[in-house]
Amino acid sequence: MTRIDAKFAALKEQNKKGFVAYIMGGDPDYDKSLAVMKALPAAGVDVIELGVPFTDPMADGPTIQLAGQRALAGGMTLEKTLQMARDFRKDDATTPIVLMGYYNPIYNRGVDKFLDDAVEAGIDGLIIVDLPPEEDEELCIPAQAKGINFIRLATPTTDDKRLPKVLQNTSGFVYYVSITGITGAAEANAATVAPEVARIKSQTDLPIIVGFGVKSPETAKSIAGIADGTVVGSAIVNQIAEGKSVEDIAAFVKSLADGAHAA
Amino acid sequence: MNDLFNSFMTGPDEKGRFGQFGGRFVSETLMPLILELEAQYERAKTDPEFWAEMDYLWKHYVGRPSPLYFAERLTEELGGAKVYFKRDELNHTGAHKINNVLGQIILARRMGKTRIIAETGAGQHGVATATVCAKFGLKCVVYMGAHDVERQKPNVFRMRLLGADVIPVTSGRGTLKDAMNDALRDWVTNVNETFYCIGTVAGPHPYPAMVRDFQSIIGKETREQIMEAEGRLPDTLVAAIGGGSNAMGLFYPFLDDASVNIIGVEAGGKGVDEKMEHCASLTGGRPGVLHGNRTYLLQDEDGQILEGHSISAGLDYPGIGPEHSWLHETGRAKYVSITDKEALGAFELSCRTEGIIPALEPCHALAHVAKIAPTLPKDHLLVMNMCGRGDKDIFTVARHLGVNIAGSEGRDLG
Numbered sequence: 185m186t187r188i189d190a191k192f193a194a195l196k197e198q199n200k201k202g203f204v205a206y207i208m209g210g211d212p213d214y215d216k217s218l219a220v221m222k223a224l225p226a227a228g229v230d231v232i233e234l235g236v237p238f239t240d241p242m243a244d245g246p247t248i249q250l251a252g253q254r255a256l257a258g259g260m261t262l263e264k265t266l267q268m269a270r271d272f273r274k275d276d277a278t279t280p281i282v283l284m285g286y287y288n289p290i291y292n293r294g295v296d297k298f299l300d301d302a303v304e305a306g307i308d309g310l311i312i313v314d315l316p317p318e319e320d321e322e323l324c325i326p327a328q329a330k331g332i333n334f335i336r337l338a339t340p341t342t343d344d345k346r347l348p349k350v351l352q353n354t355s356g357f358v359y360y361v362s363i364t365g366i367t368g369a370a371e372a373n374a375a376t377v378a379p380e381v382a383r384i385k386s387q388t389d390l391p392i393i394v395g396f397g398v399k400s401p402e403t404a405k406s407i408a409g410i411a412d413g414t415v416v417g418s419a420i421v422n423q424i425a426e427g428k429s430v431e432d433i434a435a436f437v438k439s440l441a442d443g444a445h446a447a
Numbered sequence: 448m449n450d451l452f453n454s455f456m457t458g459p460d461e462k463g464r465f466g467q468f469g470g471r472f473v474s475e476t477l478m479p480l481i482l483e484l485e486a487q488y489e490r491a492k493t494d495p496e497f498w499a500e501m502d503y504l505w506k507h508y509v510g511r512p513s514p515l516y517f518a519e520r521l522t523e524e525l526g527g528a529k530v531y532f533k534r535d536e537l538n539h540t541g542a543h544k545i546n547n548v549l550g551q552i553i554l555a556r557r558m559g560k561t562r563i564i565a566e567t568g569a570g571q572h573g574v575a576t577a578t579v580c581a582k583f584g585l586k587c588v589v590y591m592g593a594h595d596v597e598r599q600k601p602n603v604f605r606m607r608l609l610g611a612d613v614i615p616v617t618s619g620r621g622t623l624k625d626a627m628n629d630a631l632r633d634w635v636t637n638v639n640e641t642f643y644c645i646g647t648v649a650g651p652h653p654y655p656a657m658v659r660d661f662q663s664i665i666g667k668e669t670r671e672q673i674m675e676a677e678g679r680l681p682d683t684l685v686a687a688i689g690g691g692s693n694a695m696g697l698f699y700p701f702l703d704d705a706s707v708n709i710i711g712v713e714a715g716g717k718g719v720d721e722k723m724e725h726c727a728s729l730t731g732g733r734p735g736v737l738h739g740n741r742t743y744l745l746q747d748e749d750g751q752i753l754e755g756h757s758i759s760a761g762l763d764y765p766g767i768g769p770e771h772s773w774l775h776e777t778g779r780a781k782y783v784s785i786t787d788k789e790a791l792g793a794f795e796l797s798c799r800t801e802g803i804i805p806a807l808e809p810c811h812a813l814a815h816v817a818k819i820a821p822t823l824p825k826d827h828l829l830v831m832n833m834c835g836r837g838d839k840d841i842f843t844v845a846r847h848l849g850v851n852i853a854g855s856e857g858r859d860l861g
Binding site for chain 2: 237238239240241242243244245246249253256261262263286287288289290291292293313314315316317318319336337338339340341342343346350361364365366369
């Protein structure tokens with residue numbers, strides 16, 4: 185059982201929805217990014233998604249693209265992102281950390297070496313955008329063998345015929361992408377997402393977390409209400425881009441978390 | 448080499464791999480779309496009606512077959528191998544790009560798609576796509592790096608004349624790879640009505656194979672034409688490589704002919720060294736994953752993608768088609784690089800000896816021909832793909848020659 189499994193089991197017991205927050209590792213620099221990360225659990229974040237910067241984030245909108253560019257300009261690397269997780273773990277042994285990014289930096293490091301380092305750094309799960317089930321042998325299966333969850337995205341284009349293939353090697357939770365599009369795009373709509381979540385629920389016991397287009401406490405509440413939880417990324421990253429203090433960012437995150445937890 | 452077990456022509460496998468290269472490294476949103484595309488392409492590929500439409504338009508709209516031309520004065524000057532040009536620069540729109548665009552857009556029409564998106568570097572693929580979209584009355588959106596929009600103004604103007612919406616890409620560093628990223632972002636957003644027309648033998652499966660198949664008309668014609676002219680196969684094939692579609696098109700029908708030497712020429716920019724001011728993915732890069740496929744890439748120690756440099760905007764891409772990576776690793780094809788300076792020399796050579804103003808892309812191939820032809824015997828048959836004409840590049844060349852042909856504001860015309 186990973187920290188992710190434990191967290192969702194606990195939430196279920198409390199009959200509470202989950203709140204997942206995304207930040208880009210090293211945005212705008214290592215120290216501030218680590219300070220924000222450390223403030224997330226107290227702000228009500230159940231699972232942290234830690235972005236690994238990549239020069240070519242083809243599924244991301246401008247907000248996350250720019251965050252990645254800021255991080256890279258500040259010298260951020262995959263190695264330093266793992267170091268952020270290690271530094272975070274010094275004070276927090278329970279909050280799950282999911283690394284989110286693209287395959288090339290991992291492939292470049294070497295899958296086996298990366299997985300050993302990730303386990304040692306206290307990483308619990310991976311969301312690798314450009315590894316669909318068709319490429320499971322690359323990273324998904326080796327990761328699960330080492331006890332790291334491989335969290336898959338399901339999308340509006342994932343039809344019933346394809347869904348079993350997407351769910352087959354997924355663990356931890358299922359990340360349902362509320363819209364066809366990139367991160368930080370149109371506002372998610374609970375009414376259109378609800379039947380999709382139900383469709384996935386009918387084929388898996390894993391928690392379903394909905395993301396993309398969740399920007400406000402109200403949307404966090406409405407979206408979490410029809411799923412097992414919700415993810416906010418771009419709206420938080422925007423606060424970092426605006427140069428807000430760690431306290432202000434934490435207060436904003438708390439408002440989102442409260443929204444999700446009120447569902 | 449022709450037996451089934453040793454053929455170089457059976458790839459890719461069912462996972463879209465050429466050896467370890469290729470594959471389908473895309474987000475889940477796009478995965479059902481590329482599976483659908485693959486199914487539709489497989490159907491079209493064996494449908495005589497599809498090819499009848501292609502053949503008709505290749506002949507009457509594009510102007511195929513393109514000639515195989517004996518470059519006599521060039522041959523004399525180089526004093527060695529007998530050099531032929533495959534004249535794909537004579538195609539409608541002035542490059543090989545339209546061979547592929549026609550195929551993809553006929554396929555898009557069969558699939559009921561009404562909106563075509565494309566990425567472009569030099570603008571040749573964008574112009575070809577805008578052209579065929581105009582011909583069929585389809586909406587066309589072209590993503591082009593902001594930097595390329597500046598240095599390829601004539602092609603931007605052409606695309607707009609043809610009714611395309613040209614979107615300057617400022618994300619990332621505003622180059623061809625960023626244009627491809629933005630095209631993918633568009634596709635992931637507009638999944639129902641949109642067809643992504645990729646301009647080279649890269650991207651997720653089935654694109655590398657599909658684009659190769661459409662471009663293979665180049666090699667098929669070459670084979671027939673050289674048999675007619677010389678009664679035998681060529682000894683050496685040479686083509687320039689950015690993503691590698693014109694090269695793949697020329698090479699593919701000859702892969703199982705062991706006697707044919709195959710040479711791909713990458714853009715060496717300012718020189719293939721640690722400064723990385725080049726686009727030579729095979730000679731100066733290493734395997735990685737980008738834009739849906741595993742292939743050789745220019746990247747740093749952390750796996751971040753580097754910007755290439757080339758005088759030719761059409762070769763300015765940090766990757767290369769996966770089939771080339773495989774041909775490189777198996778040794779079936781050889782890959783070399785040519786610098787900006789050498790390419791400019793070849794530009795002048797072609798103008799002076801043959802009266803052909805070449806695009807800067809095939810100038811790289813020609814520069815390599817000029818290097819090797821003198822060392823080869825006179826009965827050595829060498830075919831080079833003249834894949835584009837140079838009208839679009841005269842401003843760049845003039846600048847490098849220190850000649851001012853710019854407009855009143857001291858900028859490029861158009």
